[in-house]
Amino acid sequence: MLPSVLLFAFFIWVPLLKNVYFSFFDITNYSTIGDFVGFDNYRAIFQDPTFTRALWNTVQYILWSLLIGFTLPMILAVLLNEVVHFKGLFRTALNIPNFVPGIAATAIWVYFFRSEQNGVLNSILANFGLDQISWLYSPSWSAIPLIVLTLTWKGAGATMLIYLAQLQTIDNVYYEAARIEGATAFQRIRLVTMPAVFQNIKTLFILQVIAVFQVFYEPLMLTKQSIYSVSLLQILYKTAVQDMEVSKGAAMGVVVSLLLFVLTFLYLRGTRSKERGEE
């Protein structure tokens, strides 16, 4: 027990607390701690339009991921649960993108979304005599849902498997009873399936929000540092590592952690009251 506690403290708690400490000081480099500056670093980052833009972009990433990426694995799991033949084949096929290394998977999408006429999607459009589209830089829509689409393509299969595993534990008797009672397909999903997978939904919801909040290499590869899709973690990395602004980077890290903490807290409180209501 003690070694694991020590390791956990060394690799998690010490850096975390040190980061909070750094955010209140003027730090030249990691070994030279300057004056205590109070909330100056926090004020500075919120006055930086790039940071506020990245914060708004990240909120959009989360909203789009809940819209696109959260429901799709559930739908896929329900559909796959109904499949009688070739279930293994479909299960494997849907999960294959998850085996592709993240950078390589995103690199594939770079070629799909190229704005030039040699982009995969633009080549397809050209075959139908249609004009090319600046997919990731269109003034008419945001690149964020397209980036979320690539995240979903890669991750949906694995999430689906978790739902599917839970669905397969539901005793068929409940569905039979529901049918006898005259429940429609939608009612069976709402009254039998959803309660069974509710705990999974709750866990995966929080995990997804946390994961998407930390979206980094996908926008970095697809749109570099485009202001329309730059994420909070990209800005944090740029500030702390590339620009060597340790104090401001630390302040950004604290803000990200606090936001995640608040989101998790609100969600858990909401679902707890719901569970109590059900009891």
Added chain:
Amino acid sequence: MKKILLMTALIFLSVTLFACGGSTSDVTTVTIGFWPPSNLTDDVQMYEDWERMFEADHPEYDIVGQPYTYSTDTFAALANTGNLPVVFETWFTEPEKLVSKGYVRDITSQLIELGWLDKMDDEMRAELTFDSKVYGIPRDGYGLGLFLNLEIFEMVGLMSDINNDGIVDIVDEEGNPLYPTTMDELYDTASYISQQMASVYGEEVAGLVILSANKNGGWQFSNLAWNFGESLQVYNETTFEWHANLNSSAAIRALQWIYDLKWQAEALPSTPSLTYSDWYFYIGNNMAAMAFVGSDAINLPVTNYDMNKDYIAYVPMPAGSDEEGNTYQKTLFGGTPYMFSARATDEQIMGALLFMEYIGRSPETSDISEQSMIRGQTVAESKGMTIVPTIKAWKSPEYLAMVEEIEARYVNVYMPNFQDFYDALLTTKNPEEPYYAQEMYEILDSVIQQVLTDENANPAALLNAANTTFETNYMSEVNK
């Protein structure tokens, strides 16, 4: 369990103690960060030969190659963990940051001792001097110029091989430039090329590459604004204060020029978020005809995309004019400096500087230095690299005479297609804006991206907002 823990602690302790040893007995270890990586076997062999010669002449030093390509992604980690080489290469945009963060050290006394201080190019020395202390030496310099892909110019009929020597010429029979020499001509040429390549060949080719990400957009934009007539930072002689000048009429006209190239002329790449590695991708793959490029990077489309070097021309930044019609032509000037780890000792600094003579990167004109320069050129030649005249780091007449004589023997490009750039540089070179240049470039990147993405963008409004941000967050600090 206790034994394992004890063993681990002992191993850790011994490794730590071993790693701390910079020098043993009378031999000083000097780690060289610009050592070539192992895959460049010819270069490694050359450096090993230089190392042997140096150590034979200076047995008090042990030269150790530690290949490190400067990167903002890796630098802080190396520096903070004490793993930075004694000497490393960086960019001229970095010294201010590295000095202020305490990662590099002052080498003034060593330069005085060697008699090198007054031999350094004045502009480059100014870039490396902070509080009257010099923190590095220059490897060489660069000026920003206009890179021409002559294959595309020939395809659209703007240039041809006039004197039948197998190389496309950039001047006519009377010696008049066929390349764009003003911002208006550049606009028209870029527009014409894109239209012709689309209508005649059915290919999407950008007339000009404009960068807009990783601070490269702002970096290039500063030169455009200068050529439209104004600096991006101004000094008020009444209040003795520096101020941001991102929303000057010159800057607005420069941004409008980019906007028009994108939306009126349709002469820019479809992708609006481009970094420095993108220009040579576009040029090297015949997807663009022109790009603003540093003179030290001309080789990149050749080494990365096998571009035929005979299709390269490199010409001065086009001149622009202000609203009154006054003409301006400036060339952004910078280079590659060698800088020295803050943890390096005086002995290590001296060893690294003395080693410079053996690799032909010092102002010394000894036989050793001359032979090293010749060796460097022959290796570059054997690798098929594009060899162009360098912008010299040192200014002593004997050094310049020696280097120019050697370079004249090895330059392997058609110099008439390059000479105008070098001639113009002498009178037009201009250093980067003095304060928070990187932060300013980043803010300008965002402005350029918005102009390249949104057809309804208002250049004046965007630059007004950018000016307020830059003044409030950064320039106000300068005057404190």
